[in-house]
Amino acid sequence: MSAPAYSVVVPTIGRACLADCLRALDAATGHPPEEIVVVDDRPDPAAPLPLGAAGTLRDRVRELRTGGRGPAAARNAGWRTVGTPWTVFLDDDVQVLPDWSRRLAADLAGAGPATGGVQGRLTVPLPDDRRPTDWERGTAGLEGAAWATADMAYRTRTLTAVGGFDERFRRAFREDADLALRVLAAGWALRRGQRATRHPVRAADAWVSVRAQRGNADDALMNRLHGADWWDRARAPRGRLPGHTLVTAAAVAAPVLALAGRRRAATVAGALWAAGTAEFALARILPGPRTARETATMAVTSVLIPPLAVRHRLTGMLRHRRAAPLDPGPATATALTPSRSTP
Numbered sequence: 021m022s023a024p025a026y027s028v029v030v031p032t033i034g035r036a037c038l039a040d041c042l043r044a045l046d047a048a049t050g051h052p053p054e055e056i057v058v059v060d061d062r063p064d065p066a067a068p069l070p071l072g073a074a075g076t077l078r079d080r081v082r083e084l085r086t087g088g089r090g091p092a093a094a095r096n097a098g099w100r101t102v103g104t105p106w107t108v109f110l111d112d113d114v115q116v117l118p119d120w121s122r123r124l125a126a127d128l129a130g131a132g133p134a135t136g137g138v139q140g141r142l143t144v145p146l147p148d149d150r151r152p153t154d155w156e157r158g159t160a161g162l163e164g165a166a167w168a169t170a171d172m173a174y175r176t177r178t179l180t181a182v183g184g185f186d187e188r189f190r191r192a193f194r195e196d197a198d199l200a201l202r203v204l205a206a207g208w209a210l211r212r213g214q215r216a217t218r219h220p221v222r223a224a225d226a227w228v229s230v231r232a233q234r235g236n237a238d239d240a241l242m243n244r245l246h247g248a249d250w251w252d253r254a255r256a257p258r259g260r261l262p263g264h265t266l267v268t269a270a271a272v273a274a275p276v277l278a279l280a281g282r283r284r285a286a287t288v289a290g291a292l293w294a295a296g297t298a299e300f301a302l303a304r305i306l307p308g309p310r311t312a313r314e315t316a317t318m319a320v321t322s323v324l325i326p327p328l329a330v331r332h333r334l335t336g337m338l339r340h341r342r343a344a345p346l347d348p349g350p351a352t353a354t355a356l357t358p359s360r361s362t363p
Contacts, residue, residue, distance in 0.1 A: 022129065023051050023124075023125030023126070023128050023129045024104070024105045024106050024128045024129065025054045025104040025105060025106070026053055026054065026104050026105070026106035026107065026108050026124070026128060026173065027053055027054050027055045027056070027057060027099075027102035027103075027104045027106070027107055027108070028045065028053045028055070028056045028057070028107075028108045028109075028110055029056075029057045029059065029095055029098035029099050029102070029107055029108070029109050029110070030042075030056065030057070030058050030059065030098075030109075030110050030111070030112050031059045031061055031091045031094035031095055031098065031111070031112065032058060032059065032060060032061065032062075032069065032094075032112040033061055033062055033112075034060065034062050034065065034067070034069060035112055035113065035222075037112055037113040037220075037222065038058070038069060038070060038073075038112040039070040039073035040073075040115055041110065041111075041112050041113070041114060041115060041116075042056070042058075042070070042071065042073040042074040042075075042077075042081075043073045043074075043075065043115075044114075044115035044116045044117075044120075044218075045074065045077060045110075045116055046073075046074050046075035046076055046077045047118055048116050048117070048118055048119070048120040048121040048122075049118065049119075049121060049122065050119070050121045050122030050125060051121040051122060051124060051125035052077060052080070052121055053077070053080065053104075053108070053121075054080065054102075054103075054104050055080045055081070055082055055102065055104075056074060056077060056080055056081045056082070057081075057082050057083075057084060057098040057099075057101060057102065058071060058081060058082070058083050058084070059083075059084045059085070059086055059094040059095070059097055059098045060083060060084065060085045060086070061085075061086045061087070061088055061089065061090065061091065061093070061094040062085075062087075062088060063087055063088030064088075065085065069083065071083065082101075084097050084098060084101070089187065089190075090187065090189070090190035090191065091169075091191070091192045091195065092185035092186060092187045092188075092189045092190070092195040093185070093187045095109055095169065095184070095185050096184045096185050096187065099174075099176060099179050099184060100184070102176060104176060105175060105176060105177075106128055106173050106174070106175055106176060107173070107174055107175075107176050107179060108124065108171070108172070108173040109169040109170075109171070109172050109173075109174070110170065110171055110217070111169065111170040111171075111192070111219075113170075113219065113220065113222050114142070114170050114171060114217050114218065114219050115217065115218045115219075115220070116171070116215075116217050116218075117215075117216050117217065117218060119215075120140075120215050120216065120217065123213070123214050123215035123216070124140075124173070124213070124215045126213075126214065127140075127173065127213030127214060127215055128173065131175075131211070132209075134207075134208060134209050135175075135208065135209050135210070135211055136174060136175050136178035136203045136206075136208025136209065136210060137167070137172060137173060137174040137175070137178065137200070137203060137208070137210045137211070138172075138173045138210075138211050138212070138213040139166070139167055139168070139171070139172050139173075139210065139211070139212045139213060140170075140171030140172065140173070140213060140215045140216065140217045141163075141171075141212065141213070141214070141215065141216045141217070142162050142163050142165070142168060142170055142171060142216075142217055142218075142219045143163060143216055143217070143218055143219065144156075144159050144160040144162060144163055144218075144219050144220070144221060145218065145220060145221070146160060146221070150309045151307065151308050151309045151310075152307075152308065152309075153308050153309060153314055154229060154304045154308055154314070154317075154318060155221065155224050155228055155229065156221045157307065157308070158229075158232075159219070159221045159222075160221075161257070162219055165255075165256075166197070166200065166210075166254060166255040166256075167196050167197060167199070167200035167210060167254075168196055169195075169196040169199075170217065170219055171215070171217040172196065173213070174203070175208075178203055178206075178208055181206060182199070182202045182203055182206050183202075184199070185198075185199050186198050186199070186245075188241060188340070188343075189238055189241065191234060191235065191238060193234075193235040193238050194235065194238040194239065194241070194242055195238075197242070197250075197254040197256055198241075198242060198245065198246070200254065201246055201250065201253060201254055202346065204253075205346070205347075226317045226320075226321070227321070229321050229325060230321055230324050230325060230328060233325055233328040233329045233332050234332050235332075236261065236329050236330075236332040236333040236336060237332045237333065237335050237336025237339065237340075238336065239259075239261075239333065239336065240333055240335075240336030240337045240339075240340055241336060241339075241340045241343060242254075244340050244341075244343040244344075244345060245343060245345060245346050246345075246346060247345065260300070260329075261329055261330070261333060263296065263300070263326075264300075264325065264326035264327075264329045264330055265326075265330055266292070266296060267292075267293055267296035267297060267300070267326040268326045268327045268329075268330045270289045270290070270292040270293040270296065271289075271293045271326075271327065273285075273286075273289040274286050274289040274290040274293060277289055296326075297322055297323055297326070300322045300325070300326070301318055301319050301322035301323075304318045304322060305318045305319075
């Protein structure tokens with residue numbers, strides 16, 4: 021059975037890792053893409069992208085610009101211009117393995133007519149001489165993520181049928197789960213293929229976990245669109261928001277009760293805040309390398325994260341309060357299943 025033609029869409033904000041991504045695509049042999057659409061989503065591009073890193077595939081690379089509208093909009097701009105039966109989304113910080121295109125060919129050739137998408141298998145290399153940091157462990161969670169567009173192939177007509185990505189998701193968070201749930205609701209199946217892609221842990225500063233709390237606003241939009249049970253259908257971890265809410269409530273209550281003269285109640289609230297914050301910090305510190313820097317970072321950010329998580333969730337609920345719930349439709353599958361064509 022011949023493998024269908026495909027195009028690759030790579031959204032980017034100009035990170036240096038894009039060159040490694042393109043080099044890896046060039047090194048993968050067996051079934052090259054018809055074209056590679058690199059979507060430059062920088063608001064104000066200051067320098068050209070390293071498209072020459074695509075090597076022998078350079079003449080198949082096409083560049084688009086979207087001006088900083090977010091990865092969902094960038095991917096939409098890319099796939100809507102392709103003419104191949106399949107569109108493969110890759111993030112600019114991944115590196116496909118040398119046998120990727122050959123295994124992709126098998127994934128696509130074995131996809132039945134009801135299969136709307138086939139996911140790649142992500143591997144996150146972690147240090148072998150120490151325990152991983154909190155940030156590294158978080159990135160490693162991508163290995164088990166369902167439908168992550170770090171490497172996800174969709175039939176182009178499936179994308180057309182469901183309208184592509186929802187551009188209200190402005191960050192690289194939940195836009196892939198939202199799309200997958202809509203594809204499933206439209207009656208398509210999603211499967212996990214055999215191709216593998218390497219996802220290195222990118223460098224990050226001490227405040228990356230604090231900035232990541234913005235994703236709580238996207239969770240609020242997911243609740244509006246897909247209902248409270250979307251977590252289970254999307255196979256997504258629920259996180260710590262309930263605990264963060266209790267800790268934040270205790271932090272707010274303690275000074276209010278003290279000002280009202282209710283010292284005993286204020287002491288209890290303060291103790292609950294301290295205990296909850298300490299438990300959260302220890303849960304992040306103990307599995308890690310426990311260096312002085314990592315410990316200090318976890319201690320400080322564990323104080324900041326609960327109230328910021330709650331704030332972003334409330335902001336998202338307010339911003340998306342008028343978002344209409346989606347019609348669930350005739351969903352025929354709710355989980356990834358192995359492709360029957362896998363070797």
